[in-house]
Amino acid sequence: MSHSSPLVAAIVVSYNTAALLRACLRSLRGCTVPLRVVVVDNASRDDSAAMVRSEFPEVELLALDHNRGFAGGIAAGLAWLEGRTVGACAGDAEPPFPGRSISRFNLSIPYVLILNPDTVVHPGAIEHMVAFLEAHPRVGLVGPRLLNPDGTPQPAAFRFPTLLMTALDLFPPGEALPGRLYGSWWHGRYPQERGEAPFPIDHPLGACMLTRAEVLATVGALDEAYFMYCEEIEWCWRIRRAGWAIWQVPAARVTHVGGAATAQVRWPMLVALWRSRDRFAAMRGPAWRLAAHRTIVRAGMARLTLRAWRAYLQGRIDRDELRARLLAYGRILRL
Numbered sequence: 001m002s003h004s005s006p007l008v009a010a011i012v013v014s015y016n017t018a019a020l021l022r023a024c025l026r027s028l029r030g031c032t033v034p035l036r037v038v039v040v041d042n043a044s045r046d047d048s049a050a051m052v053r054s055e056f057p058e059v060e061l062l063a064l065d066h067n068r069g070f071a072g073g074i075a076a077g078l079a080w081l082e083g084r085t086v087g088a089c090a091g092d093a094e095p096p097f098p099g100r101s102i103s104r105f106n107l108s109i110p111y112v113l114i115l116n117p118d119t120v121v122h123p124g125a126i127e128h129m130v131a132f133l134e135a136h137p138r139v140g141l142v143g144p145r146l147l148n149p150d151g152t153p154q155p156a157a158f159r160f161p162t163l164l165m166t167a168l169d170l171f172p173p174g175e176a177l178p179g180r181l182y183g184s185w186w187h188g189r190y191p192q193e194r195g196e197a198p199f200p201i202d203h204p205l206g207a208c209m210l211t212r213a214e215v216l217a218t219v220g221a222l223d224e225a226y227f228m229y230c231e232e233i234e235w236c237w238r239i240r241r242a243g244w245a246i247w248q249v250p251a252a253r254v255t256h257v258g259g260a261a262t263a264q265v266r267w268p269m270l271v272a273l274w275r276s277r278d279r280f281a282a283m284r285g286p287a288w289r290l291a292a293h294r295t296i297v298r299a300g301m302a303r304l305t306l307r308a309w310r311a312y313l314q315g316r317i318d319r320d321e322l323r324a325r326l327l328a329y330g331r332i333l334r335l
Contacts, residue, residue, distance in 0.1 A: 006034045006035055007033045007110060007111060007130065008034070008111045008113050010028060010126075012025070012037065012040070013042060013077070014039055014041050014044060015041075015044055016046045017117045018044070018047050018051050021039070024115065024116075024120060025052070030121075031126050035126070036081075037056075037058070037059045037060065038062060038077045038081065039052050039062065040062045040064065040076050040077045042064055042069070043064050043065060043066050049061060069224070069226070069227035071223060071224045072224045074114055075222070078216065079105070082105050082107055100225055102220040103221055104216065104217055105213075105216045106213075107213040107216065107217075110212065110213050111133065111210055111211070112210070112212075112216060113129075113209070114209045115208050116256065118258065119207055119255060120254065121208070122252075122255070124251075125252040125253055125254055129252045136247070138244065139246070140211060140219075140242075140245065140246065141204075141236065142209070142246070143248050144252035144254045145253050145254070146254055147254070147256070148255070154256055156193070156205045157190045158188045158189065158190075158201065160188075160202045160237060161233065161280070165188045167300075168187050169300075170296060190248075198247050198250065199248055200246065200247050201246055202240065203246060205256070207256045208256070211239075215244060219244075222234070226276050226279065228269065229273045229276040230276035231276070267328040268328075270328050270332070271331045277293075278293070281293040301332050305326060
């Protein structure tokens with residue numbers, strides 16, 4: 001990795017994932033474009049920060065004193081790259097985005113790679129994504145082809161949420177709805193993911209995204225009001241509305257473990273997921289769509305509550321697990 005005139009700045013937000021972070025940072029050493037890597041550690045309790053300091057002297061470490069979430073961690077990394085105090089608001093000539101926590105950043109580095117710590121970037125992946133952005137000036141953001149650890153394809157391209165997609169999530173096909181709907185266009189997926197040609201999408205999975213500095217200066221970064229989940233959906237919604245296109249570049253390959261940090265707190269993360277989905281639905285509007293979304297969620301939580309009681313009465317879960325599930329579903333109902 002070179003620090004002379006970096007072409008790409010990679011920001012990796014970590015939280016208690018030291019072993020996975022090590023593999024991720026090792027994979028970045030194979031990148032042939034000039035790369036500047038910043039690890040933002042969200043107050044991990046493991047040895048993530050110490051590991052970065054001792055094993056990756058070429059990586060810049062920003063160790064936060066509290067967990068700011070994914071979008072907050074990215075904003076801290078961008079402020080670091082810009083040379084600003086972490087948490088300072090961008091000095092926009094016009095008022096920043098009302099009622100939201102979005103900052104703009106003016107970077108000298110042309111491209112920014114947002115990367116999860118539970119990824120391994122294959123040789124040439126960053127190069128393929130940079131080349132695509134260089135060749136297509138109206139594309140503001142690209143994502144790679146994601147792979148599971150066993151090498152099988154992982155869904156990485158999605159349509160913006162619809163009411164049908166919410167229903168399919170809460171009433172899973174095969175259980176409550178026809179199984180063939182799952183993983184289809186109706187469930188927000190792209191059949192083009194089975195091919196090798198680049199194609200336009202609504203948004204990628206947030207595990208790996210390459211964007212332009214120009215997007216961060218005009219559209220702004222991820223909304224820090226999202227602590228976890230949906231932040232990349234809302235960001236790509238803004239990017240698309242500003243006139244940029246978003247594509248997947250299948251030649252770029254990245255292995256993604258998935259859920260490494262969030263699995264540590266399963267039920268609180270379920271609440272965070274639906275809180276973020278509700279926030280996006282409210283931001284997106286209109287009022288009738290938000291009302292319909294909330295009606296589907298309420299019905300889904302009622303169904304899950306009945307399933308939890310049935311599992312408990314059948315001896316498949318214990319009292320503590322029942323309590324945890326009912327608490328989570330109740331909190332989602334009260335959102």
